[in-house]
């Protein structure tokens with residue numbers, strides 16, 4: 455019947471499905487192109503697996519916001535199950551997810567409202583990051599590791615109640631391993647494993663992944679143990695403390711089968727570290743590359759910063775007086791589009807979307823590329839244009855299709871935190887340094903084509919940070 459009409463899509467080959475129709479270098483672009491042919495709701499076969507793709511702001515919003523419940527599960531593929539066995543926040547579903555997310559949101563909000571905490575620890579980290587750049591004395595740098603460490607330290611301070619020295623070998627290993635694990639999850643051989651799980655032990659990437667997970671869990675368990683041993687229920691130092699205190703309260707009231715158990719703590723922490731490090735760091739790397747690439751935009755940011763804050767310490771309250779800087783950060787997130795697929799979702803029940811029937815448990819990709827580059831929403835989607843976020847008087851404006859954090863009930867838990875971090879890091883760096891291509895390289899030579907890792911990353915390229923003071 456009409457009710458059961460499946461979404462259209464290209465005809466699949468046996469076994470391979472539509473794999474040959476997807477450019478693996480930019481799969482998101484391929485799917486965006488297919489949506490122009492088949493419409494905003496279409497299906498493709500990645501091998502034997504059927505996936506429904508949602509494209510464009512209107513459609514993605516309709517699913518994630520208006521039908522939030524129906525489209526609100528994460529797709530638990532075999533590798534995701536190996537990752538966390540259903541525990542934690544980012545890759546879990548059901549009551550446990552709901553309770554963990556609620557708890558994490560409240561806890562982060564409390565840290566932000568105790569005002570000083572979140573803001574101060576980001577400002578402190580800015581200081582360390584600036585010192586690292588100063589030491590370069592205008593020499594070239596490739597932007598990567600220091601920024602990863604700074605970003606990871608903000609999440610670490612929230613979760614473990616302490617930052618790490620950039621030279622700390624254990625910390626360096628944790629950051630590197632986190633990156634490697636995310637890349638492994640995205641690798642071709644792990645996708646093969648997802649289709650044919652018994653292959654696991656024969657695949658090097660799967661074995662590496664499992665080993666990484668064990669090492670990561672061991673490191674984090676150790677950090678948790680240290681906090682447990684020094685826990686004072688009257689003083690909450692970090693997320694882990696907040697969790698342990700809640701757990702103790704429940705146990706003291708003889709509630710022992712709650713969701714507040716060691717595995718949920720362990721994987722929530724792993725999620726914070728995993729979701730909070732790479733995303734913010736990659737965005738920041740893009741922002742510096744754009745500034746070197748578009749010097750007239752950098753000049754305007756620096757003019758605004760000089761005029762509004764001068765050489766004072768930048769604080770979050772300054773954001774409302776820095777509309778151009780804020781617009782540049784938003785445009786960076788839009789244009790860089792670091793998580794083009796978001797996280798694969800799955801339907802929680804049979805559902806109809808725009809007249810198409812989608813069965814319970816179907817994998818759904820919300821194509822964020824098609825939202826952040828939606829031609830019906832953005833005046834000039836294919837160019838870096840901060841005016842997307844400014845009105846005629848130069849005031850900052852929000853845009854509905856600004857959806858790098860996704861939307862609806864699975865929306866990013868760290869959104870307001872990440873925004874604070876991006877603003878303070880970016881504005882402090884631009885206040886102190888001018889970013890330019892290295893000697894002998896012109897702005898035109900800087901390459902904006904992304905490389906697909908676990909996020910869309912800038913190509914490794916050298917830049918110079920010239921002190922402005």
Ligand code: HEM
Pocket residue numbers: 543544545546555609725726729730731733734737792793796797858859860861863864865866867868869871872
């Ligand atoms: C620029 C920075 C960031 C971007 C672009 C980003 C983006 C995203 C996206 C697209 C999702 C998936 C939403 C979905 O499934 O529909 C997500 C989920 C999540 N993010 Fe972020 N994120 C960022 C920073 C952070 C930070 C700093 C944290 C931690 C403090 C964090 C924690 C999480 C968690 C825990 C989830 C899972 C939420 C859930 O499943 O309900 N993220 N993020």
